[in-house]
Amino acid sequence: MTQVSVTVNGDPRSADVEPRTLLVYLIRDELKLTGTNVGCDTSSCGSCTVLLDGESVKSCTLLAMQADGRAVTTIEGLAEGEVLHPLQDAFHRNHGLQCGFCTPGMLMAAASFLQENPAPTEDEVREALEGNLCRCTGYENIVKSVVDAASRGAR
């Protein structure tokens, strides 16, 4: 076992894990933050997307140790208390989710993207979300939600 320390959603957290522990299992099983989903488990679907030092990564394809000493943001850290993040609000208003399984990953991927490109075109949003699959095929409203959030100044 080895100790891993991460700042998760602003809080310093530590856990003893095996070196082979993937970041997503540190988040879900040790830190009990179960908003981040495991979908394909092969870095294809993007359900497990979280931010590592502010950039989107697929937490099923990182060792927890790769995040040691760094800042992780999960879906639980997106809202400001009871106030939804503008992306969450936009997904709500635009019906950007159906079953909701892909939604945490979609939101984290979109949040990372809007940091880089705060005023994207619809095409740019589609390309930015190429690593996130929605099996309900709700892409139209997902893209609409991200464009809407950006137009309202979401970052």
Added chain:
Amino acid sequence: MIPAAFEYVRAGSVEHAMELLAADEEAKLLAGGHSLIPLMKLRFARPTTLIDIGRLSELSYIRRQDDHVAIGALTRHHDLANSAVLQQDCPIVADAASQIGDPQVRHMGTIGGSVAHADPASDLPTVLVALQATFVIQTAGGSERSVAAGAFFHGLFTADLAPTEVLTEIRVPLMSGGWSFMKFTRRAQDWALVGVAAVAGSGGVTIALANMGQTPIRASAVEQRLAAGDVPAVAALVADEGTAPPSDSFGDAGYRRELAKVLVNRAVTEALA
């Protein structure tokens, strides 16, 4: 899927990484991990020690030198894609990097990891073969050697890189002519069914193919036909010469041969436009 157990060590320097490599012949280097970790989860790779070099920031850089751009092995695809130096002096690298995987993958994956992994379906190895890039490798005993990209890839996941060596730098020439990078995929983030990199220069056009054999392959027959004066559409008809494409659920070898001809024609036409 969980990798088999291993010992994790974080290297503090290239020298330290090489000492650790020498101490365990089943050790592997971890850069971004986006080729290695999926293989470990499938247990196709079972290193006993994982040496994490991912934080050696001294290996993450893009610098214009005299006649080339020097790229540190740990430079991420995201940083290649957004590099003003590369966009100016070697745009095919920035362009190809921007098409690898998806944004999340590009935030972790590195050029050195992609090269050392030696997957013939990968984008950057193919581009680097077409560019006639040079790889700089640190060898045991503190010396350094360099190898041409065209001589580096030996077979499937096999390259001219000893278990105790560390790839530290990729040198790409300054480009002045046209170029094209094309890959054909069924879905947005798929590996190339076939990929083509074409680079036009004073010595003619150099062309390399992805996923048409066990390594990235130079389309030498096409290059020679172009040098002899054939138009791209005619020269491209021999794009599959010397290749041995795989068959899989996305397409059989015959389909890939035809696809290579079509893509080589398009890529060469674009490079010469």
